[in-house]
Amino acid sequence: MSVLAHVFEAAGIATVVLSSVREMAAKVSPPRTLHCEFPLGRPLGIPGDPVFQHDVLSRAFALLEAPSGPVFVEHPVVIEADGQPVACSLPPRFDASVPPAVDEASGLRKAYDRSLAKRGVTSVGRAVQAASIPDVLGMLHAVALGADWTTVGFPGGNTTAICHDIRTYYEEAALELVDGPAPGGRAMEDWFFDRTEAGGTVLAARAAMRDAGVKFPIWFYMTPGQR
Amino acid sequence: MNGDQAMRTHAALLPAPQFPDPAWVTPKPLTQSTVAIVTSAALHAPDDARFAAGDTGYRLLDQDSRNLAMGHWSPNFDHMGFKLDLNVVYPIDRLEELALRGVIGAVAPRHVSFAGNQPDDVSTIRLDTGPAAAAELRRDGVDVAIFTPV
Numbered sequence: 001m002s003v004l005a006h007v008f009e010a011a012g013i014a015t016v017v018l019s020s021v022r023e024m025a026a027k028v029s030p031p032r033t034l035h036c037e038f039p040l041g042r043p044l045g046i047p048g049d050p051v052f053q054h055d056v057l058s059r060a061f062a063l064l065e066a067p068s069g070p071v072f073v074e075h076p077v078v079i080e081a082d083g084q085p086v087a088c089s090l091p092p093r094f095d096a097s098v099p100p101a102v103d104e105a106s107g108l109r110k111a112y113d114r115s116l117a118k119r120g121v122t123s124v125g126r127a128v129q130a131a132s133i134p135d136v137l138g139m140l141h142a143v144a145l146g147a148d149w150t151t152v153g154f155p156g157g158n159t160t161a162i163c164h165d166i167r168t169y170y171e172e173a174a175l176e177l178v179d180g181p182a183p184g185g186r187a188m189e190d191w192f193f194d195r196t197e198a199g200g201t202v203l204a205a206r207a208a209m210r211d212a213g214v215k216f217p218i219w220f221y222m223t224p225g226q227r
Numbered sequence: 228m229n230g231d232q233a234m235r236t237h238a239a240l241l242p243a244p245q246f247p248d249p250a251w252v253t254p255k256p257l258t259q260s261t262v263a264i265v266t267s268a269a270l271h272a273p274d275d276a277r278f279a280a281g282d283t284g285y286r287l288l289d290q291d292s293r294n295l296a297m298g299h300w301s302p303n304f305d306h307m308g309f310k311l312d313l314n315v316v317y318p319i320d321r322l323e324e325l326a327l328r329g330v331i332g333a334v335a336p337r338h339v340s341f342a343g344n345q346p347d348d349v350s351t352i353r354l355d356t357g358p359a360a361a362a363e364l365r366r367d368g369v370d371v372a373i374f375t376p377v
Binding site for chain 1: 228229230231233234235237238239241243244246249250251252253254257260263265267268273277280294295296297298300302303304305306307308309310311312314315316318320321322324325330331341343349352353357358360361362364365369370371372373374375376377
């Protein structure tokens with residue numbers, strides 16, 4: 001973002017960056033920066049809070065009044081990512097003949113479909129469509145038990161894209177299952193990896209691939225780096 | 228160390244290009260300015276081409292579009308906030324409210340989306356796709372751009 005700000009400014013457009021990494025903004029030094037120590041992925045701070053979002057924009061646009069730059073200002077509010085998984089119902093075990101994650105994903109399909117119908121858009125589909133999520137979880141289950149990841153039939157063979165689709169399917173289904181205020185940053189990630197059978201299966205498959213000597217990029221980006 | 232702290236620590240150590248003679252635009256009054264959003268969230272309309280891993284291109288987002296997908300490849304940040312309220316990444320409704328109140332002159336008819344996970348040398352967005360996107364906004368009469376990272 002900071003690099004692009006220099007490019008756009010050179011094209012004649014006045015720019016303001018809402019930065020999320022203080023050190024990077026300091027190094028690249030775009031013309032005007034409002035540093036926002038908010039959860040990554042939420043540059044305006046709080047979903048569903050227009051008042052707070054307007055406060056961020058107001059402070060950002062105020063930087064346009066500076067006669068010269070670079071200008072670097074910090075938003076006074078710090079918002080930490082949640083350290084607790086969101087409370088979200090999961091389907092009961094139904095078919096004991098399949099791995100738990102496969103059963104679980106099948107049980108979430110109606111919630112996912114309701115979410116898609118309501119929002120009209122989905123980010124699932126990078127490697128697999130929603131109907132195939134239980135199938136790829138079955139493949140990951142096999143990998144976690146020691147199968148060679150190259151032989152289980154991963155569609156397209158891109159583990160990052162497959163795991164993206166699984167996690168996104170769960171998050172979009174969860175939109176229909178969580179009540180109350182918007183979950184904080186990372187609360188849905190924590191729910192997926194710490195509470196669901198699918199998250200546990202992804203983590204177990206990733207660990208098995210790492211331990212089997214699979215190349216780093218193939219297993220590492222299946223989950224957030226800190227996991 | 229939580230995920231955000233880990234990512235910020237990692238990102239702080241990434242190589243950063245230098246701009247020894249940076250441009251500076253003295254903007255006209257905000258009340259007369261047309262404002263656009265530039266985001267690195269890899270947002271795209273459902274019928275746009277999806278972002279590939281390491282995609283150095285951009286997508287133009289129509290002002291009226293709200294059914295946007297997030298096509299970013301990184302698993303290392305929260306995607307849920309956007310799904311709950313796109314304005315937390317792409318504050319298009321907030322800009323329209325500011326235009327109605329006369330705080331800004333107008334909302335741009337098109338906005339720009341890049342993917343934040345660029346190759347380390349960022350040469351393509353710096354020399355090719357970045358200038359091309361800026362030229363598109365200039366053609367739309369954009370005076371001010373607010374940049375929203377993820």
